[in-house]
Amino acid sequence: MEPILQSLRYCLIASCQALPDEPLHGAHIMARMAKAAEEGGASAIRANGADDVRAIKASVSIPVIGIIKREYAGSDVYITPTLKEVEELLEAGADMIAFDATGRSRPGGARLEDLIQLMKQAGVASMADVSTLDEAVHAASLGVSCVSTTLSGYTDYSPQLEGPDLKLVEEAAARLSIPLIAEGRIHEPYQVEEALKLGAHAVVVGGAISRPQQITRRFSNAARKAAQSLRA
C-alpha cells in the first residue's frame, strides 16, 4: 500500500469544492476552507481544479487529492475524464489523483488504463471513483491504489439513495484487497463511524463540511417543517 494511503487509515478526508456557480468559488477561498478542515482534524483534502489544488497545497500540510471536473460533449464522464486533466493535476502537484472509473465511455475515446498508467509512471497514487461493485472490482484489477464509492447514486444504473451507499461500502471493502474509501452523502458523524466499521479504509465528507448552502438548507428545512405544523 502506498504511504499516502497508509497515513489515511481510519481517517477523515475533507472534500473542499465550490463550482463556478457556487458562492464560495475561488482558489483562495477553498484554500481557507481546507485550512479550516485541517484545523478541524481532516487528514487529507479532496479538491477540484489545478488552481484550487495549488492554493490548497500552499496553505495546508496534509495531502491533497486532486480531481478536475470538466464536461465534454457526448460523454457523461466529468471527473478527471481524460489524460489532459491528469497531466494538469500532476503539474499542480496533487498527491493523489481521483477520476471516474465507471464503465461509461470517456470523451475522445480516452481509456481508463491509460489514465492509470500515466499516474503510475508519475509515481502518484490513484483513486478510482466508482458507482457499483463491478466497477470497483474492475478498477482494482487495473492496478489503482484505492477505490472510492463517490459515484454511487450519480450513474443511472446505481441505487439512488438519500444517504450513503453503505451496502456498496461493505461489499466492496470485503471484496477488494486494496483500500476502499467511503464517499458520497455522508452528512453525520455517526455515518463516518458506520462506514469505518463496515470496512472503509477512510471516509470522504464534502458538502456537510464545505458547502454552507447545503448545511443551511438542512436547518432551514427543519424550520419550515416546524413552522408548518406550528401554524396548522
Ligand SMILES: CC(=O)N[C@H](C=O)[C@@H](O)[C@H](O)[C@H](O)COP(=O)(O)O
Ligand atoms: C458526484 C460528484 O460529483 N461528487 C464530487 C466528487 O468529488 C463532489 O461534488 C462531492 O462533494 C464529493 O464526492 C463528496 O461527497 P458529498 O459532498 O456528498 O459528501
